[in-house]
């Protein structure tokens with residue numbers, strides 16, 4: 001089953017209008033929320049970010065957050081999702097094609113779930129990344145459907161046999177094509193500030209909390225390629241990749257090319273947090 005507006009239905013009943021602005025302009029927003037053992041992780045934070053994205057694009061959501069939360073829970077329950085995720089998007093709706101906003105169009109919300117195991121192997125072994133120029137627009141803080149800059153970067157990573165592309169704008173490391181980037185330097189975690197040049201990741205904020213619990217200092221400041229290449233440890237965070245160590249950058253190892261101790265400690269804390277959420281909800 002899928003969710004369309006506030007109704008659950010079979011996927012074959014879904015009709016997408018040819019002039020849906022999401023389809024023609026990428027005029028819409030989305031979220032991906034993780035489900036662990038049948039429980040949503042960070043649902044409130046994701047829906048708050050969805051509301052913010054909508055506000056920044058002067059879009060209205062078809063209905064309020066509380067009902068949306070309920071409907072997403074119904075969707076996960078009816079599909080019996082154990083370890084997986086929900087993809088949710090809202091477009092500005094169907095209207096005759098002109099660039100400016102239509103006078104009247106109702107936002108179109110769809111959501112669907114899938115089973116997706118946790119990326120245990122990558123979290124344990126670490127991944128290889130490439131670096132590439134950040135060619136995206138200047139509102140990367142909005143989780144919009146316009147993802148071509150991200151798509152092209154990720155493809156470049158894939159072509160190089162890597163899992164992620166780390167994006168560089170004016171010599172500064174912004175984020176990954178679908179993740180946030182952290183480096184460890186002199187016992188501190190450093191990451192790009194949450195301004196218009198990155199998406200303020202939900203997992204990024206979970207990492208802030210668990211770092212604090214571990215008496216690890218997190219500094220939000222800009223850092224360059226040299227800092228990245230000479231870091232003690234490098235990790236990426238995202239809803240689907242959780243906390244994943246980066247062990248090679250452009251083919252060169254990060255230190256000894258193995259996941260570092262601070263990354264491992266944070267991964268353990270993250271695991272505990274997932275279990276806590278489940279014991280609260282069950």
Ligand code: PMP
Pocket residue numbers: 032150175176177178179180198199200201202203204237238239240
């Ligand atoms: N940056 C970008 C560009 C992303 O696409 C994602 C994944 N949504 C993230 C960061 C990480 O965000 P989150 O932790 O909320 O998944």
